[in-house]
Amino acid sequence: MTEYDYEELGLVAGLEIHQQLDTATKLYCQCPTDRREPEEATRAFTRYLHPTKSELGEIDDAALEESRVDREFEYLAFDSTCLVEEDDEPPHHIDDEALDVTMQIAAMLDMSVVDQAHVMRKLVVDGSNTSGFQRTTLVGQDGQLQTSDGPVGVEDLLLEEESAGRVEETDDGVRYSLDRLGIPLVEIGTSPDISSPEQAREAAERIGMLLRSTGKVKRGLGTIRQDVNVSIADGARVEMKGVQSLDDIEDLVRLEVQRQVELLEIRDELQARDAHVGETQDVTATFEGTESGVIKGALDGGKVTAVPLYGFDGLVGHELQPDRRLGTEFSDHAKRHGAGGIFHTDELPAYGVTAEEVDALKEAVGAGDDDAVAIVAADTETAELAIEAVKERAETAIEGVPEETRGANDDATTRYLRPLPGAARMYPETDVPPVEPDPSEVEIPELLTERVERYQEEFGLGAGLAEQVAFGRRMPLFETAVAEGIDATLAAGTLESTTTELRRDDVAVENLTDDHLLGVLRLVDDGDLAKEGVVDVLTVLAENPGLTAEEAVEEAGLSGVDEAEVRAAVQEVVDRNEEQVEEQGMGAFSALMGEAMGALRGKADGEIVSSTLREEIQKRA
Structure with missing residues (x-):
């Protein structure tokens, strides 16, 4: 670009x-x-x-x-x-x-x-x-x-x-x-x-x-x-409407500047050539017996109209934006009147139109080697309205850049929509009485940028996580959770990081309600669910949104275990790896911790499992 x-x-x-x-x-x-x-x-x-x-x-x-x-x-x-x-x-x-x-x-x-x-x-x-x-x-x-x-x-x-x-x-x-x-x-x-x-x-x-x-x-x-x-x-x-993403704004501005620069270059060249636009004409007879599918289909009850563009040769195909040319601008105007588009001699012969037909077309409208011709093939009314629109746009090209409203395309290029609206579109509403706004009691809310700083200072969240939560859709839910005393890091991580991971795994996160999420956080906070089981419970809730958080814990088989069950599971892991423990001592901790957590399947909090495993390794080391 x-x-x-x-x-x-x-x-x-x-x-x-x-x-x-x-x-x-x-x-x-x-x-x-x-x-x-x-x-x-x-x-x-x-x-x-x-x-x-x-x-x-x-x-x-x-x-x-x-x-x-x-x-x-x-x-x-x-x-x-x-x-x-x-x-x-x-x-x-x-x-x-x-x-x-x-x-x-x-x-x-x-x-x-x-x-x-x-x-x-x-x-x-x-x-x-x-x-x-x-x-x-x-x-x-x-x-x-x-x-x-x-x-x-x-x-x-x-x-x-x-x-x-x-x-x-x-x-x-x-x-x-x-x-x-x-x-x-x-x-x-x-x-x-x-x-x-x-x-x-x-x-x-x-x-x-x-x-x-x-x-x-x-x-x-x-x-x-x-x-x-x-x-x-x-x-x-030029007004460009319907920009959905902030990521597109820079490219849209750059490409509109490019379009206007190119249109001005075309203007200068057209004026140097003393270019002008001729009158629209019916050239249906020129295409009798054509093998062009588009034109042949239109001739069944329709017609082919043309406008000679004197001095336009090579400029109708001039690129204004990626894959969009002056001819594309002409086509946009024709489409506004129901036409599928236009053909022009800068791109012909093509689309089933032969070189002989191009020569005959130019001869029919009195166009020479330095000229171009645009045609529309459609039903009679559409063909006449569309070619007039092309004629008007071609005349504007000689003048320069037209004021207009354009629609944003997905690739940050734009297409013609309509002229810029004027003051004539506004008039008073007689059915709704005027109101007198009173801004005296309006309170300025905490800005999201200020909220990010507060989350870092008040809750100790990292900058990235604090920004995710503050700018995220579930910020009010986070505020509710921490107001109840739920650990801020747990709440932030669950509402942002965990749900993002689940979405990447194609879990239907959109099915999770605020009640689901808050219910899961409360269970962890009360010690009824290990943090390691949050992903499994949320997955169950996403698949079965009619369940409560408590019911999802049962469904996931993650009902809590007591200390004796944790110790028994840890002892079994240590016994199974007795030789490794004797050789490495606490060096075997990391490997055995993963095995122990897997054996408990998220039923116990990691800190409890970790503490118990350290005790059992020390006994045998």
Whole structure:
């Protein structure tokens, strides 16, 4: 991956962090915030969305483009789904718990909380909300967070309702699940103060740490999303949405810089060639009798459309990001209108298209050796809409880098989604009255970084284990355990190290509840279970989650043994290795200890076994 001088390029980046809150109920109704499986849905209904004008009579560009795509949106409803979620009843008041957590976050980011919070409607163009808009409320402004490369401003803190969960694409549109719709969500937007990929990741990590410090955010895949805004001096602002992993942020910034640099090089070359884009044309006749499977399939009731790209030869195939070219950008726009993609002459002949057909295509549209041609083969309506989209994107290539919203791919490259939304997508919500937040009684929680230090000082945990526990999902359970007097090292090791080892061994750790884990820790603390038996008992509980910890001990055959049974087992091991003991004395301890523990199968504490074994060896040495 190319490394650039980001200061010289004028890199400017900002973050938008979206984090689900772990509250008892949703933001505007009393429905639970638990996620459900699509198979649990009890019914479904469909909706179609249409663009509407704002109060100023404007239509948002993103909504207008979406309206050109005829799609049906299906929503899966559950036994817990209410009329608010279906948009058949007005929303209720803002959830108090969600507002309190949001004010906590504002305090940690040194933000000023607004005197009065007004709910706004933000137009949604992808069908992910049954109402066609998302409700969002500004709560805090003008904050700051520190990074090793300097401070990063935090412009705004918003409290929003989460969108519906995308289940799958259907033949007619998209299927969504309503279990996620309405979960409280905070959006944190930074100022464009980030000047390097590394600083972007550090800022995101810092925000994530602050959010988790509240103890009131959901954890797991999809509960936090990072959007990254990137531009360079001669480029344009591009918003990359749906970044799931912090590990991807650095690569996403680097690859977006690379994409914009390459697009600017293409612009300069196109302008030097005096390039321009011709009119779209029907070239179906050129491909009569073609052996190309893709085109032949489309010609059954469809057509082939083309756009001549004068002066584009060799540039449509120019790589912008790994395995993504200018032609891929054209294809992204065509796909938005239902096409499978495009063919272009920089990559032809190929895919069953012959050299003779390429020559005939160029002749049909009046293209020469210095020119390129892009084609779309699809049903008539799709082919016409898709080739127009390709034409528009090609015209933009002559101008430079377009402002747009892009989706993050798994390999840290990005794909076109839609134009950047504008102010026309926002208008006031009339069904929810404004609220007056009172931050005076908000307490700033202990930061996770501070908690790590406390665990080291108070409980003597090592730095690594202390960080694992503090940042882990079971931190509240650890706090409960040590408050009961359970040994901190035992609790931390069990909740983090032991469960990690079990997961690596394909044990269904997700079946272990807090009651299971706390029950096992209590048994060890009370002397009813040896520490060495914890793994076996947790394995039984994971396989049989209906059991209690006590029942799992019985199931595992690890009911405690008394001192006499321990001594008898140890004596048997020593007798069996009498010659080794006579020759080596205490030097035989390590080997015999393992054998003794194996004989007792975790039924006795290792310290007791160790003490007993030393006594028996000394007797015979």
